[in-house]
Amino acid sequence: MKVILAAASVLFSAGPALAQCSDADRKALEAFDRSWGEATNRGDRAALQAMLADDYQGLGPAASQTKAATIDAAVRASESNRANPAAAPRFVYDSYTINCNPNTATITHRGLTTVAVDGKDETFQSRAVHVLEKRGGRWQVVTNTGHPLDDAGVVSYLEREWNDAALKRDTSWVQRNYASDASQINSRTGALWTKAQAVADARTDKTVFHSIDLSDLDVRVEGNTAVVTGVNHYVGRDPQGKALDRRVRFTDVFIKRDGRWQVWATQGTLVP
Secondary structure (H helix, E strand, C coil), X not given: CCCCXXXXXXXXXXCHHHECCCHHHHHHHHHHHHHHHHHHHHCCHHHHHHHEEEEEEEECCCCEEEHHHHHXXXXXXXXXXXXXXXXXXXXXXXXXXXXXXXXXXXXXXXXXXXXXXXXXXXEEEXXXXXXXXXXXXXXXXXXXXXXXXXXXXXXXXXXXXXXXXXXXXXXHHHHHHEEEEEEEECCCCCCEEEHHHHHHHHHHCCCEEEEEEEEEEEEEEEXXXXXXXXXXXXXXXCCCCCEEEEEEEEEEEEEEECCEEXXXXXXXXXXX
């Protein structure tokens, strides 16, 4: 049912050299990143002057951009959005991975940008990578890059969302993200379920997960179909309250309909 994309693991783990972050450090850095995004969207020149290092470089596919050029572009974009609010993009940032030591930090996250295209909202996904340094006792961004997610990247994030939903007991995820004709083979009983049955089980299942570790993700995309395989390691409590510790090897099939990827079929096999 879900797994971290192995090819992206370099972005999601900066290695032992940066493994000194506390949870409080990561929360503060995520708050900084979100504030930076908000300042960019509203074209707050003063805030951006403080957040970006003087030697900042924004690395794009065509050319790099200096601090001054980056701030000027943000101000122009915000003025354009205020003049035409109906066409202004909406941004969401999630799936943060943050590593740091006392003076250096790397932040990666997903970005979802929703814009109106021919009167209909369309959402585009990207992944950003930021490098920060602590200068004069405060964090500043020294470089920033990113790229659009291809279909394999979008599907891999769906797998992560699926696990996050299970941990949070967000039963609405299945309703939103299963295709209308989806099928699910239950890993415990082998029963074949429709979407309606899968939704009903998600709502009534009393299993509580403490952690879901993901490994061995492989994503293959052909046209509007994607096949994903991997292993999930579940730790928690079963519906009877007994300790649960099991590994499940899964195969998920996604289909792209109406411009978005949806779960079409899922099957899990218990690993002895």
